[in-house]
Amino acid sequence: MNIIRILTIALAITGLAPVATAPARAEPLRIVIDEGVIEPLPFAIPGFVGAAGESAQYAAEITRVVAADLAGTGLFREIPATAYISSVTSFDAPVAYSDWKAINAQALITGAVDVSGGNVVVKFRLFDVFSGAPLGEGLQFVGTVAGWRRIAHKVADVVYSRITGEGGYFDSRVVFVSEQGPKNARLKRLAIMDYDGANVQYLTDSGSLVLAPRFSPTGDRVLYTSYESGSPRIMLLDVASVNRVVLGAQDANMTFAPRFSPDGGSVVFSLEQGGNSDIYAMAIDGGNLRRLTQDPSIETAPSFSPDGSKIVFESDRSGTQQLYVMAASGGEATRISFGQGRYGTPVWSPRGDLIAFTKQNAGRFHIGVMRTDGSEERLLTASFLDEGPSWSPNGRVIIFTRESQGESGEAALYSVDISGRNLRRVATPGAASDPAWGPLQN
Amino acid sequence: MNKLTIAVMLVAALALTACDKNKRFGDDALGAGAAGIAAGSASDPTSPAYFNQTIGDRVLFAVDQSTLSPEAQDVLTKQAAWLTENPEYSAIIEGHADEQGTREYNLALGARRASSVQDFLIDRGVAPARLKTISYGKERPLAICSDESCYNQNRRAVTVLTAGAGV
DSSP states (O other), rough: OOOOOOEEEEOOOTTTTOOOOOOOOOSSSSSOOGGGSSOOEEEEOOOOOTTHHHHHHHHHHHHHHHHHHHHHHHOOOOOOOOGGOOOOOOTSSSOOOHHHHHHHHHHHHEEEEEEEETTTEEEEEEEEETTTSSSSOOOOEEGGGGHHHHHHHHHHHHHHHHHHHHHOOSSSSEEEEEEOOOGGEEEEEEEEEEETTTTEEEEETTOOEEEEEEEETTSSSSEEOOOTTSSSSSEEEETTTTOOOOOOOOTTSSSEEEEETTTSSEEEEEEETTTTEEEEEETSSSSSEEEEEOOSSSSEEEEETSSSSSSEEEEEETTSSSEEEEEEEEEEEEEEOOOOOOOEEEEEETTTTOOOOEEEETTEEEEEEEESSOOEEEOOOBSOOEEEEOTTTTTTTTEEEEEEOOOOOEEEEEEEETSOOEEEEEEOOEEEEEEEEEEEEE | OOOHHHHHHHHHHHHTTTHHHHHHHHHHTTTTTTTTTOOOOSSSTSSSHHHIIIIIIIEETTTTTOOOOHHHHHHHHHHHHHHOTTTTTTEEEEEESSSOOOOHHHHHHHHHHHHHHHHHHTTTTOOGGGEEEEEETTOOOOOSSSSSSHHHHSSSEEEEEEEESSS
């Protein structure tokens, strides 16, 4: 995609000291996600200020994207502009806190947009209305006009981070499989889009079946499984150039389920020979092939811990699919799933604290999370077919595939908070499956 | 787009070309019996049509299983005899799974099923060099409803004939 250079500049906030008459509230504006947010935090975001013409147009669009990002988390609720008492016509005018307090806005976001010479400059401030004070410094982002949505996502990421204390996830992308056609003749191709479904681009055509793409840690490359060479093979694709190569272990019958190591230097995957699938690792150039499991059972869907020291994977060595953890070098594995049903597609959280998985039990599929030792299992979803969780960059949200049943059954992308709340469909241009959430962009 | 691809595949099949991998794959996508070569009359015992229809080109499996039932062994014994008598053909064995299962597991399960058919045919005297396997997991169901009446048709391994003495 286009490369956007974004500069972050802290603005000196001159002449905008907290209004002295505003009574300070004892507790700062804060959402602590772990405590379970019942009531979304109300915020106001008057249209960002922009000079008539292009600046005003982008100002309106950027304001909408910031508001949609925040409201989409389920942690915030936008107060409709029709309720506003004050209007904001100048970015540097003093804030009328009482007007915002009167409509129960706890957070106020103001901004200004200037478009000139192919660049867009966005300034914004976040205010804690009940404390009557800015929350953090004002910031300015500069980027190309073509990348205006990324700047909006960056603004929303800052607001989200300041209020929740968590890292953001809005300025990120998702790679997935775009699907067309009926169940028995389905065409699949790789696609990439912004986390919110905007800016879809196709990375392969539908000429060969492609499955389960996975981002590199920096988001510039994608591993996936393709039938392009005639047999299922792991391929490595460069997102910018769309160049792709078959990766290593060419003489195997099938290679699949690849995933990058956290340093991006190696790949862990499944290799099938003679009907038996085991887990292997190799360098990203295809060299240094190592076998990590030696079992007659199915071993697949490996995923590294974020520190690179361990691998979680699924195996049916006990008779049904279950989750196991082993050292990254292989060797003895410890079973961590013990609930009812079958467990597959484990993925280690980027925070290192949880493992997300697909669970099948009593004819239903679930996305769930558990501690890395298997304790505190929680199911977040239930449907005819949910599978393939992937973590948001901050480890707070999971995106996955949900497929409807029957002859007209179709796959779609959904996201859910790790609390189990805020289940929503992710917009895609048609049926979609196998999402992988990339890192926050620079 | 889709229709164009299909037309191209049918032409390829009629022209009796050696199976191009991508086109052959599409044959199965059409639910056309996965015949890599559609030729001859089913009444001619040396024809691929006889192999596909009279002997039967596929065997079915129980949920999560790759073991061959007595019926499956019966079909495969006849397949092996046919392949022995018709050395100008080779075969690609496609392993498939139903939709109840995660994608990666079903790929591995399809490979297991294809492999157990391959092992059986080799055991009955077919040269290993004439047999190759490929798993499609749950990606290419034949029947598309979401209940057991469809699932039991989808849990299959299909022996797809190809021209030539080696794959």
